[in-house]
Amino acid sequence: MAWQILIGNVAAVSLLISVWMHLHYRLYRLSEVQAKVGFGLMMGLAALLSMVLSVEVDSRYYLDFRSTLLAVSAAYGGLLAILVTGTVTLGRRWA
Secondary structure, rough: OOOHHHHHHHHHHHHHHHHHHHHHHHOOOOHHHHHHHHHHHHHHHHHHHHHOOOOOEEEEEEEEEEEHHHHHHHHHHHHHHHHHHHHHHHHHHOO
């Protein structure tokens, strides 16, 4: 059962990344700062989706792919993107 949820998690995150790739080519007029903020927001939404679709492994221990998305945001978007992604993720975590 847990594998089905994790596969759904990967599919949902892949869908959001695919949406960003299609939007990025259409929004080529954005400045570099706007593109990084947009990328950070999209990765933040993907991390939120990953947190919503997490699997409870043990009592109060959940498995999701949030850290992978944070790493991708930092590697490809830089400091500004990781700040946006981290802020979105922390906002959900504390809510």
